[in-house]
Amino acid sequence: MDLTPDEDQMALQTATNDWCRAHMPLAEARSRPEGLWPQLEMMGWVGMTAPAMDLDHPTEALVFAELGRFLAPVALLSSAVAARWTKFDGKVALALAGTDNIRLFDSHNATHALGLIDANIGSVNIDADCETRRSLDLSTSIAHLQSNPPVETINDPRAGLHLQLLVAAFSVGCADAARDMAADYATLRQQFDRPIGWFQSLKHICSDMAVRAAVARSQLYYAACALQAGESDAAFHVTAAKRLADQAALDNGRANIQVHGGIGMTDEASPHLCLKRAHLLQFLAPAESRVLLADSP
Template identity: 35%
Template sequence: MGRRLPRQLSSDDCRGHLRNPAQHHRRARARPSPRIVQMLQLLPDDDQLQIVDAVQRYVRDEFPVSRLRLENEKRRELPRWAEIAELGYLTIALTEALGGAGFSMAEEVLVFREFGRALISPVAVATTVTAHVLAAGERQDQIVAAIAAGTTRAAPAVCTSDGSLLVIDGDRANLVVLRDEQGLSIFERQALRPKGQARSLDDSVGLERAEIVGKPLMVGTAADTRHYQLLIAAMQVGLGEQARDMAVAYGKERIQFGKPIGSFQAIKHRCADMAVASEMAYAQLLFATIAERDGAPGSPFQVHAACLLAGRSAAENSTGAIQVHGGIGFTSEFDSHRFVKRARVLDQLGGDATVHRTALLTASFPA
């Protein structure tokens, strides 16, 4: 007997790659395009997971959230800024020629997600983005090198209704980064006139008032603004995930009516909602980061969507953690209230929900 032809080479399959060909008795199966297959590679690879593991162990051991309960160690990370910079976390996406590690924005976002879990000061975001903005300019290599060495750092600021600035953790900061409706601007300290201290809702960060009296050292591009917002979103995602984990852990420990409260339906549903919010925000953050890194069409739309979901997960999960803890969640004995306060601070720095919803309505949807 002669050998039968393979199924894919038989005459019945002639032109089988086409949709509903006349020679084929069945409809051709849909095949994803190579571009779609490439875009689906969103999850961190093994090398990136090693970076995450290293950062996670470092911040867990050196910067536990419980440090914020101690008055004299509230801003312990600021005096140790040189150590954080020396490890390369602030310049991980800069080229090696500029003192960086030569990685991309993807690794950078993963690092700042872990910073958000530990409630590291948002000075980290301002300093990192400042290094990128100045690296693209002329005659700024010395400042970039100083940032990589940990001797120079930048503090984030927001503009108030009366036109003055609120500078966050500006103590010993050489530069100030302002994100407003016009974009991103970097000022030297002498371009600002101090107007005294201000009371912060989040007592783990310092807050001072200032007035702009000089011109900015450099103005960032629209891409720099999105970079800044993505790193803020990464910290919000990490904050929301940590709040979720705290709520789940407490639900397993707290016993009521002879059972862990996590076994009750109301707590289960709340924790499930927190998990969904975190996963949605994390997935969109990764997609927006890759789109922005690769310059994909519609990346501004994806960045604003990521910021919207990240801010929502941080706000809802931090308040949800307090609900799971009950009345004790408001007290200084637990850290739940710190996540609520920091979520508000990050929301102001990266832009609140109204800012991002408006941007989504006016942005072109990616094809």
């Protein structure tokens, strides 16, 4: 199994990063422009996973990791899964089932939501009068469905693995963003006439961040290839990728704030945005211990 991206994949990865840097900078995640979603559709990322596009899972993982690096709208995750496994196209909000309601993320202008509901991947209709508000993750909005709407379940287990893989890719991108942000700040901020990155304690923190991100990305690549190849242990590798990616995003988010010091927790700074996104992602298609601890097939 070759885990090295080919030239076409690397070109697509670079193009995604360049576009996001120019049109969707992380620093503007608190207030994304109204016309962002049509631009994402125009670039092809909303429907890139549709069967007609014939795009493989490794390429999807590469692209979504870059989108995750810039805290792209989480509805891209649900829209991508919907494009491959349902009849819906366009924007599909992300659903997260709670104890007595269903939370909807990025539901503006969406008529359906998709997510893990009652242990299955399913979709629900969204009420036209569903009120949205800012969530803890400042880059996305949240709404609630108080009633128990009928759920249209996707019976193919690959749909759940697909969502879990893409969420893991978003988490890997989030871990990368926190790592880069910390390293950049460590070269700019000075104490005792030296950049703080010169001091050994900060070097160790940034090195650990780099290792966590690299390990999570490696497992993501392997899981994507295993899922594409239909390997019998694909579910284990996708779940492992989600677990490692979640942990890398959370730990790197915390370390990033530590490197920034007190300023990292303020609204003016961006480090807290990565940590808040990491907390949200860990609840989406979470890694289940029973899958990781199951006997090999």
